[in-house]
Amino acid sequence: MLRQKHPCDMKSKTNSTEEVYNVKRTPSSPQGGPKKRSAFVDLTNQKTKTQTVIQTKNGKTVVDKASNRKEVIRTHSIQKDCKDFFAEDQPKKAVFKAEEFPVDCLSVCQPDEQSKLQRRKVCVAQVPEEFDVDKEHIGDCLLSPEYAKDIFDYLKNREENFLLSDYMHKQPDLTQDMRGILVDWMVEVQENFEMNHETLYLAVKITDHYLSVDVVMRESLQLIGSTAMLIAAKFEERCPPSVDDFLYICDDAYKRRELLVMERNILQALNFDINIPVSYRFLRRYAKVAHVNMETLTLARYVCELSLLELELVSERASRLACACLLLALITKDLGGWTPVLQYHSGYALADLSCLVRRLYAMLASPSNDKLNAVDNKYSHRVFFEVAKIPLVNIDTLEEALTVL
The missing domain is CATH 1.10.472.10 (Cyclin-like)
Structure with missing residues (x-):
């Protein structure tokens, strides 16, 4: 069982790989069925005070807040007001015509296609055409293509704080x-x-x-x-x-x-600042820039997740580590090396990554620890394309790819 494992216990894990992947796991409590989170209680079940409307002798209506009765007394005057409200002779809602608005307001509220294209050109003008990997998603507010590069440049700058x-x-x-x-x-x-x-x-x-x-x-x-x-x-x-x-x-x-x-x-x-840039986010971004398939991305993710176990790699910047993992995956899958578009979006040249790629290669080539096999077992499953079983690239091929000018 997972609950029996402790970081200070040096015994080998007894679970088999098949037990890990054949059982459907849910984010609910391991104790049994789905458990209602206390933080997401149904607010509609809150008790509310019942207000009672009563009618005085002079025909006015008041609210009796002290009454505990559950039923609300609907007086004749209130029912009459409701009937009058839904009567057909009531005035319709005012409909504003377009010509009543000033011309400047119309240009903002209802822009034509030409103005849309002009604004899009302004947003993406800072990225050279040959390096613009987000232009195909222009107009998709969920992907925020106009700000994608700025977002990751901001995250890269935040690495200085961590x-x-x-x-x-x-x-x-x-x-x-x-x-x-x-x-x-x-x-x-x-x-x-x-x-x-x-x-x-x-x-x-x-x-x-x-x-x-x-x-x-x-x-x-x-x-x-x-x-x-x-x-x-x-x-x-x-x-x-x-x-x-x-x-x-x-x-x-x-x-x-x-x-x-x-x-x-x-x-x-941590001074409550937990928005720490992580290598996984940069890795997905750079994989999109390189237009790699899911198997290659998963191979890079395997290397990146395996690096979490290495204490000597905690000093590496998340963005640089993501680049090195992707480059090692590209070389392993014989998909080329570090391209100019990757260098533009990441800010790292091939010379900046060569040493780290060699360290990651040595990590993969070293004998695996039987006590630390969670990552290997995870990425040996077919859901992750069994990338943990892919043989290492030849060292000569690696050095050739890292020394190409």
Whole structure:
């Protein structure tokens, strides 16, 4: 069972891959059927006071707020007013004619096609025509193509506020292996609750930032990981799991109050700024720029998610890590190298990525740890195109692709 696994427990996992993927998991509580979230109670079930309308002798109506009767007394005068309101002889709503509006208002409220095209040209003029990968989505408000590049440029600039370094020397009671076991367990939590991948990446980022500023004991490590998942789920999910769900997957090792106190401590340590750029968002953007298929994107996602286990990669910028993962996937699938359009949208040249790509290749080539197999098991399933089983590209082919001018 997932709930029996603890980051400080070095025993190998007993679950088989088939049990993980053959069981349909739901975001509801693992304890049983769907559980009603306390944060989403039906507000229409709230008790409301009944107001009673009574008629005085002079024919006026007043509201009796002190009355507790459930029925509302509808007087003859009120019924008459209702009949008069729906009478056919009542005046119709005023209909405004277009010519009554000033010309300037009409140009704003009802723009013609020419003005629409002019505004679109102004919005996308900053991107060269040969590098404009969003022009096909112009007019789709859900994708926001006019602002796509600006959004990711903004996220790339925000990375300056969240730079990390190897913090493990500040943690006398923790080791690199303990962090790896925790992240491996967080991958299983994300998978079993069927949460977004952004939630996992953000939770790992929150955990690393908290561990970099506060000294913790190993007994609290799983509590920190669970609380980070809760915070990330609140930020990313439409219907996040409840506090009780996270207490359950920790095998009730912690109390509700402990988790809530840890949530406050983490938020205060991060100054309540949890909008941390994550590599998964950049990876999807750059994959769209490269026009790769879903299998190639999934291969890059596998490499990117596997890098979450590596402590030495926490110092890498999310945007640069996403570029390196995509480039390694492109070389593995023999789809070319780093193109000018990728360099334009990412801001990284091939020389900026070569060293990191080699580090990721060495990570994939190293023997896998039997205790940290959640990512491998996840991406060995056919839902993810079994990309974890794809053989590594030849080292000579890799070096050739990284040295092409």
